[in-house]
Amino acid sequence: MRTLYQFPISHYCEKTRWHLEHKGLDYRVDNLFPGLHRLKSQRLAGIATLPILQDGERTIGDSTAIALYLEEHYPEHALLPNDAEQRRQVLELEEGFDRLGVHVRRWLYGQIRQWDSVMHAMLKVYRPLLGLRDLMKPVLINGVQKLYGVTPERVAKSQAELLAGLDLIERLTDGDPARYLVGERLSLADVAAAALFAPLFTPAGTPWADIAGHDTETQALLDQLHARPAGQWVLQRYAQDRRRDAQQNNGKAPVIA
C-alpha cells in the first residue's frame, strides 16, 4: 500500500503526484488538515511539511527526496538523464525551482482579495464537523500569512524572484514552449518548474483552476505572464507530459475533530 499524505492545493504535493503518476504507480491520498497535519508529519517523518510518501515500510518526506527515492526504486519512466553532466544540471535546476516555489506561493497569497474561494479550494475535501471546518478559516488565513511571510516587502521581492524564474525557463528553452529544460526529454527539472509555477497558470484539471477573484492589476500581470513563452511552456508541459493514468484511490474525506 502506497499513501501520499498531502494538501490538495499544495504545489509541492502536486509535484509528487506528477512523479507518482508519471511512473504509473498507484497510490491513495490522505488529506491532512492544515495545521493539525504536523502531529502526523512529525510522527511519520520528523518534518513539518507535506508531501510525505509512505511506500510499504518506507516513509519519505520532502518532494525532492521523494522524487529521488522514486527514481532509485522505480527506474522505469526515468526522470533523471543517464548522461552525468545532464544529470547534474537537472538536479541543480530541480533544487532551484524548488526554492522558487516558495516565492510563487508567497506572491500568490499576497494577491488574494477573496479568501473565501481559496479557503473553499483548501478545505472542500474535509467533511465538516459541528461547524469546526468553518471556524478554523480565520485561524488558517492568519496562520498562512504568518507561516509564509506574506508581507508587502517580501511579496514584492518574491515577484522579482518568480519573474527571474520565468526568464530562466525562457533562456533554457530559447523561448520555445515545446522544448525541455535539459536535453530532449522530460526530467525532474521540468516537473519541478511546471508544477511549482502551475498555480500562476492554473492548467485544466489542477486544484487552482477554480480559485477566482484577483484585482485588475494582478489579473493584468497574470495575463501578461500567461502570454509569455514561459507561461505557454508550463501549459504545454501539462497538456503533453502530465500523465494521469495511475490510480488515485482517494480515502474517505477526513473529519476534522
Ligand SMILES: N[C@@H](CCC(=O)N[C@@H](CS)C(=O)NCC(=O)O)C(=O)O
Ligand atoms: N521542501 C518541501 C516544501 C514543502 C512545503 O512547503 N509544504 C507546505 C505546503 S505547500 C507545507 O506543508 N506547509 C505546512 C507547514 O509548514 O506547516 C518539499 O519539497 O516537500
